[in-house]
Amino acid sequence: MANNSQSIHTEKEKIALLSVGSNTFLVLLKLIVGLTLGSISIISEAIHSGMDLLASIVAYFSVKKSALAPDDDHSFGHGKYESVSGMFEAILIFVAAVIIIYEAGGKILEPTAEPMDPTLMLAGIAVMGISALANAFVSSRLMKIAKKTESIALESDAWHLRTDVYTSVGVLAGLVLIRLTGITILDSIVAIGVALVIMKAAYDLTQKSYKDLIDCSLTDDEIKRITTIICEHYSDYVSYHGLRTRRAGPEIFIEFHLVVDKSVSVEQSHDLTDHLEDDLKLEFPRAYVTIHVEPNTGENAHKPSLCENTSK
Template sequence: MRSQRRHGRSVAPEPPRYPERMPIRVEPDETQAKAARLRAGILSLAVGTAIFGGKLVAWRLTGSTAVLSDALESVINVVAAALLLASLVIAARPADRDHPYGHGKVEFFSAGVEGTCIAIAAVLIVIEALRAIVRGPSIRNIDVGLAVVVATSLANGLLGAHLVRVGRRHHSLALEADGRHVLADVITSVGVVAGLVAVRVTGKEIFDPLVAIAVAGNILWTGFGLVRVAVGRLMDEAEPERLAAIVEALAAARAPEWIDLHTLRTWRSGHLQHIDFHLTVPRYLDVERLHAIDEAVGKRLSEATGLPTDVIVHFDPCRPRHCSSCRVEACPLREAPFLRADPIDLERALRVGPGELEPLRGHRGEGAA
């Protein structure tokens, strides 16, 4: 198909117009989201400190190794909460010249340190339990200890659930990690209560350190999981579910001018999602049209991921080999009939590149005389 000519110049057809606005889910105001994260961090530190004090009193009253192990983990909770609050304050800072992508990744560092702290607490619990086994446990005031541990466990459960909920709602891995840590502490406390009840019923104090060791294994696994996720985020590990959601959104929003898509990459900095990919389009599209495509894609992907999104689209010009997969009907540069559009799927989107592009044969450039 040949292009029309006007005054000796080829004239490209008017490409379809993109809508000025696309329906998207409205995200909460980012200032409010930051404030909510900070409030949750302050609450975690305040409640964690109070709970540690209660468990320390329970240990002094009972002499229980299991209660001491629970108190040791609460110390880690307080340290982790302080670290969490610091990371949230830093992450809330806007991007600057030294940190052009913002400070969000400090949350991943915080989550990794917290996971390490959990693992350290587990080791300390095992050491103390083994010492109690060697020297023989000595427990007193079991009823008082049970009451204090149950009360602090309930407070911890409410706090942990709140932190996880706020972390997920506002996309804060550090808050979610702290919430999981606190919930792991609840499991520890449940084990402690079970041990004290067993001692109370049977009179055999050996149950106390044995329960402490069993609980330590559980929180060690929790710590490992947090470190694993934090390291993955710091190294920009791919998130298959999020990539699939991105590709699905792009496929649903596809326009005839979207000939091919490849080299899709995504990574997160705190709550901000960064996405970039290459999009092959008709080579006669002007800058204004390409900008409109870029804006529309950014809005669509922000809706699909549920996160504030920064999208960069690298536009590749089509080549004659793309004619058979190009759905643009009134193309003035077509050299072959349309056969079948290449699908936009995960496998094709993750290709590193389409290969070398052949030179334009018989074209000096669109718009040239």
């Protein structure tokens, strides 16, 4: 189990480093071409990739930190470092969007009459194409590992790069239109469109990270999967109640009370809870399960079991 956990963390760190390397290359490429061409949409994309680079560095270090074992100061582990990383990355996206809108708005209010160099424009189109393809590849790899390891830091990074794919394609289309029509203001309009797409991604990431940080319950679908597993053992106990769940980065916490018959021995109760924990961890490998066993006192026997309907 320890080797498997170590393998998962190593895989997460490797894909996080790939994101850092890819973003570093794209920031330099976009800045060089954007400044040479004088294209605000390409420069805005460089700013976007710069924020992505900073976010990917934060994601890398949060993944390393979350892999640390529980200690005296963090007895429930370090999983929330990934949630904090997701929130930080969302804020960075908002900042990038505001910068882009400010720069593009200035260009619209004081447009330049100087046309873009056709040769350099082709270089800009090529750069946007390279950016879209590179980010499509890296984001798909990130998202695959994020889903596999339930890492919100990697998922946030993947969404960053996925929005970069959409915005790169938008800028590319804008440059093509400018080349065909000669209307340079299209560059700023496309840049503002890029910013709006970025803001939507930031809003979604903020919501997800915020829910983890304030200990919201798991999703309805996840809770349904948990109750289904508990109910599969309904014949072995009287009832259960007080189910509580929360998430901390890639880890989830499941707690509930299990009411057993008075005649059931401590050893039998222990075996039952171990079996329930094992089944829950098969479905949720990063789960910490706490089960409080109660004897049937008659009073708690009247507590409605969530499995009654499924047992009939």
